[in-house]
Amino acid sequence: MGNEVGSEWIRLIVGAVIALAFASLNALFLVWLERKVAGHIQLRPGPKEVGPFGLLQTIADALKLVGKELITPSAADKKLFVIAPVLIFMPVLVGFLVLPFAPELIIRDMNLGVLLIFAFSTFSVLAILAGGWSSNNKYALLGAIRSVAQNVAYEIPLLLTVMSVVLMVNSLRFSEIVQAQGHIWFIFLQPVAGLIYLISATAETNRAPFDIPEAESELVAGFHTEYSGMRFGLFFLAEYTNMFIVSAVATSLFFGGWHGPFGFDMKIPGIVWFMLKTYFLIFVIMWVRWTFPRIRFDQLMNFSWKFMIPVSLANLLVTAVVLKFI
Amino acid sequence: MAEQFLEPVVENVYTLNLGPQHPSTHGVLRVVLDLDGEFIVRTDPVIGYGHRGHEKMGENRLYKQFMPNTSRMDYLSGMLYNHGYVLAVEKLAGIEVPERAKYIRVICSELNRISSHLLWFGTYVMDLGGFTPFLYAFDDREQILDILDRVSGSRLTYSYCRFGGVCQDLDSVFIDMTRAFLKRLRSRWSDYENLVTKNIIFIHRTRDVGVISLEQARQFGVTGPNLRACGVAFDMRRAEPYEVYDRLDFEIPVGTKGDALDRYYVRMIEMEQSCRIIEQALDQLPGGAFLNPKVPDRLRPPKGDLYFGFESARGQTGYYIVSDGSTMPYRLHVRVPSFGNLHVLVEAFQGTLLADAISTMGSVDLVIPEIDR
Numbered sequence: 001m002g003n004e005v006g007s008e009w010i011r012l013i014v015g016a017v018i019a020l021a022f023a024s025l026n027a028l029f030l031v032w033l034e035r036k037v038a039g040h041i042q043l044r045p046g047p048k049e050v051g052p053f054g055l056l057q058t059i060a061d062a063l064k065l066v067g068k069e070l071i072t073p074s075a076a077d078k079k080l081f082v083i084a085p086v087l088i089f090m091p092v093l094v095g096f097l098v099l100p101f102a103p104e105l106i107i108r109d110m111n112l113g114v115l116l117i118f119a120f121s122t123f124s125v126l127a128i129l130a131g132g133w134s135s136n137n138k139y140a141l142l143g144a145i146r147s148v149a150q151n152v153a154y155e156i157p158l159l160l161t162v163m164s165v166v167l168m169v170n171s172l173r174f175s176e177i178v179q180a181q182g183h184i185w186f187i188f189l190q191p192v193a194g195l196i197y198l199i200s201a202t203a204e205t206n207r208a209p210f211d212i213p214e215a216e217s218e219l220v221a222g223f224h225t226e227y228s229g230m231r232f233g234l235f236f237l238a239e240y241t242n243m244f245i246v247s248a249v250a251t252s253l254f255f256g257g258w259h260g261p262f263g264f265d266m267k268i269p270g271i272v273w274f275m276l277k278t279y280f281l282i283f284v285i286m287w288v289r290w291t292f293p294r295i296r297f298d299q300l301m302n303f304s305w306k307f308m309i310p311v312s313l314a315n316l317l318v319t320a321v322v323l324k325f326i
Numbered sequence: 327m328a329e330q331f332l333e334p335v336v337e338n339v340y341t342l343n344l345g346p347q348h349p350s351t352h353g354v355l356r357v358v359l360d361l362d363g364e365f366i367v368r369t370d371p372v373i374g375y376g377h378r379g380h381e382k383m384g385e386n387r388l389y390k391q392f393m394p395n396t397s398r399m400d401y402l403s404g405m406l407y408n409h410g411y412v413l414a415v416e417k418l419a420g421i422e423v424p425e426r427a428k429y430i431r432v433i434c435s436e437l438n439r440i441s442s443h444l445l446w447f448g449t450y451v452m453d454l455g456g457f458t459p460f461l462y463a464f465d466d467r468e469q470i471l472d473i474l475d476r477v478s479g480s481r482l483t484y485s486y487c488r489f490g491g492v493c494q495d496l497d498s499v500f501i502d503m504t505r506a507f508l509k510r511l512r513s514r515w516s517d518y519e520n521l522v523t524k525n526i527i528f529i530h531r532t533r534d535v536g537v538i539s540l541e542q543a544r545q546f547g548v549t550g551p552n553l554r555a556c557g558v559a560f561d562m563r564r565a566e567p568y569e570v571y572d573r574l575d576f577e578i579p580v581g582t583k584g585d586a587l588d589r590y591y592v593r594m595i596e597m598e599q600s601c602r603i604i605e606q607a608l609d610q611l612p613g614g615a616f617l618n619p620k621v622p623d624r625l626r627p628p629k630g631d632l633y634f635g636f637e638s639a640r641g642q643t644g645y646y647i648v649s650d651g652s653t654m655p656y657r658l659h660v661r662v663p664s665f666g667n668l669h670v671l672v673e674a675f676q677g678t679l680l681a682d683a684i685s686t687m688g689s690v691d692l693v694i695p696e697i698d699r
Contacts, residue, residue, distance in 0.1 A: 042461040138342050142364065142680070208455060209527055218684050220349060223473025295526050296681045297364065 001063060012097070015107030019096035027240040031058040033279075034240075034286050042288045065091035068229035072177055076226065077134035083236035085227065091123035092238050095245040099175040102258045102270035111275030113174040114166060117249060118159060121204065124242065125151040128213065131235070132223035145298055147213035153304035154210075158200040160312035161193035164319040165252035165253045178257030185256040192315045194254040198281075201246035203300070205239065208289040212297050248274070254280070336502075339367055346375050350684050352455050353694030357666070359683070360674075366683055368493070369675040371668055376698035381693050386660030389625045390489065392658070399481040399660065400696040402445055403639040405438035405474065405484045406582070412487040414566055414645040415632035419627035421488070426616040427491035428569045433504070433607045434474060434486060436600040440511070441470040442639035443593050444599075446691045450590070451522055453688035454531050459522050466514060469507045488620030490627060501608060508601050523594070532586040533554055536674050536686025539584060546673075547666035549598060552690050555581035555588035562637035574606045586689035610654025624653045633661075640664055640691055662696045 032047065032055060039046025047054030059203045072081055098113035110116060125148055132144020166172055168189070170178045180186075187194040201208035214222030223236045250258060255277045257269025297305070343358045347352040354375035360368035380399055382390045396411045397404025409431050416423060434442040450623030473483040478486035479492055486492055522528050538548065540556045553560055559578045562572040564635035579595035581588025643665025648657040653699045675683050 038457070042458050043465055044461065138340065204327065212681075213456070218350065218681050290458050291521070292456060293451060293522075293525065293531060295527055296531055296679065299530055 007308045028058045037286045038290050065233040066230050068227045071234045073226050075136040080130045080134035084127050085231040088124050088127035088238045089234050092241045094120045100178050101274050109175050111173045115173040128223050139225050140225045141218045142225050143213045143219045143270040154200045154203040157196050157312040160316050161197045164193045164316045168320050174252050178252050181256040187254040195204035196312050205242045209292040209295050218275050235297040247278045250295040251277040263290050327397040331549050355694045358604045366675045368410045369672045373697050374697045380699045381658050388653050393485045399699050402484050403438050403442040404637040405434050408487040409435045410636040418632045421490045424633045425612045426614045427616050429607050429611050430492050432569050433604050437470050437640045440597050440600045443597050451690040491616050495616040524537050530589045535586045536587045538674050542673050546670035548670050549663045551592045552667050555592045556584035560644050574603050576603050662694050664696045676688045
């Protein structure tokens with residue numbers, strides 16, 4: 001018995017270390033990908049000088065960030081200011097513990113995995129508020145206020161759409177949700193929920209066109225205006241890791257996780273399918289960012305409260321009624 | 327004693343310094359905003375950070391030597407400023423200009439107007455958060471800079487015009503490049519339309535935003551595309567035709583409401599009209615001399631003064647020159663359109679959201695060095 005508990009702990013620790021390494025590498029890769037995607041959309045080559053295809057560019061950038069001085073504004077709330085970047089990165093990391101990369105590759109297959117991932121992702125709002133408030137800067141404060149309002153508004157449709165998937169499977173366990181999609185992905189059964197999830201997830205990660213908390217042309221850099229060096233780097237890292245998490249969750253909930261399309265696995269390992277789909281969704285999020293202008297704050301709130309929440313509620317209701325009578 | 331000069335403290339209002347170092351003020355403009363939450367209660371533009379004393383410099387150098395200064399006031403439409411300056415001095419001194427030179431100046435000026443509007447288009451959409459159209463517009467603008475570089479040898483501050491003509495003739499390569507560019511630019515309109523004009527987010531960010539009424543526009547001396555967006559078809563090229571504009575067929579686009587979307591439409595249509603002007607001017611381009619050889623280096627205009635207004639990319643620009651009969655102007659004053667366009671914002675910002683203020687400020691197309699001079 002004791003041996004089993006011990007092996008569980010080892011599994012968790014090893015998993016956490018791998019998750020940390022993967023998160024950092026993944027963020028470096030995503031920053032490179034983002035710049036390449038942006039470049040090609042904008043008729044320019046993107047980074048290409050450092051390393052093959054510019055792959056080492058982000059590593060050079062990261063090294064530069066590490067070497068920068070960590071400036072704390074003299075009027076800042078020092079404790080909160082230092083804690084905020086750590087606070088935003090840790091919850092994102094927890095998400096890796098429950099993500100179903102492949103049937104045998106889940107660090108901890110919890111029966112409340114879906115709940116856990118969304119509970120922790122809500123923490124990021126707290127960190128943004130702490131960072132924005134403690135900077136003692138009006139732009140940062142405005143960004144933080146916007147971020148809180150936005151996240152409250154978008155978390156609700158996000159959870160409502162997830163609920164309609166959970167209702168279909170009767171489980172909050174990621175592995176069971178993915179297994180239920182062996183033949184048909186839930187995006188085909190729940191197209192409305194899938195679409196609303198993707199929109200809310202973009203808003204949740206503060207990505208354009210919903211990037212109003214850091215709206216560059218209005219708020220300079222929003223909540224992280226006063227951050228420099230690796231503290232800024234952590235905010236940056238968290239944003240890209242968060243992007244991976246929401247895409248991975250979308251893959252597991254709506255796009256069949258480790259399954260191939262319509263039950264055809266084509267002898268390709270599950271992890272490859274999972275990663276392919278996740279990175280494709282990330283690409284879509286990037287594509288959207290480099291295409292659309294930014295929505296105004298009150299329009300964003302209207303869109304959520306007057307459109308997305310009623311539609312997702314109706315979707316949940318219809319799902320429940322249909323499930324009851326079949 | 328000092329208390330009477332202090333303004334009363336209003337409760338629930340805080341002050342935000344927008345600029346002078348801010349991504350959306352495009353230069354060193356500082357706007358002091360009093361905000362209630364995100365709503366603007368009071369606006370106070372502060373100018374003068376980029377003051378270089380161009381007008382004073384004008385009093386200390388030959389008429390000819392002031393030419394480089396003109397394109398440095400509005401660095402985005404330097405050719406238009408050169409053009410207006412030589413027109414003013416030519417009128418003051420009574421200098422004949424060959425027909426060919428007039429057409430060449432019109433072609434180059436309109437190319438410059440398109441490049442200025444393209445840059446505005448790119449930066450405006452960037453102010454609204456869309457980065458990609460910015461690079462598309464710069465890609466197109468680059469072609470114009472190459473074309474103008476070919477005749478003037480420089481990309482932004484041209485100093486291409488001379489009293490009595492231009493410094494270098496157009497060649498066939500220039501004409502081919504210009505025609506090719508016009509064709510290319512017209513093929514891009516549909517891209518811009520699909521990416522920006524029809525974009526639902528863009529429309530929501532600009533429609534009914536930053537409305538400038540005709541009354542306000544008149545009070546603050548707003549000119550150019552911003553005035554035309556209010557519904558007045560006032561264009562110096564038509565109102566007081568100079569050069570060969572009365573021989574060319576072009577339309578003056580007008581808006582209806584005077585909001586940011588109207589200003590956007592007016593500028594986009596103006597680019598197409600500039601294309602038409604260039605095409606007609608290229609077709610009608612006569613042969614002959616491109617520079618009046620009789621103009622002396624040390625020009626001595628007769629005693630007197632003169633105001634000459636012309637249409638720059640942002641509205642009516644005017645040179646007021648007082649001559650005392652010597653080789654240098656006694657006084658040189660420039661009327662710049664951006665000054666009125668900036669100060670009308672004090673009223674346009676009232677009660678709007680911060681995000682709308684950015685959208686409005688971008689839509690009036692300010693060039694700060696032109697105000698500061």
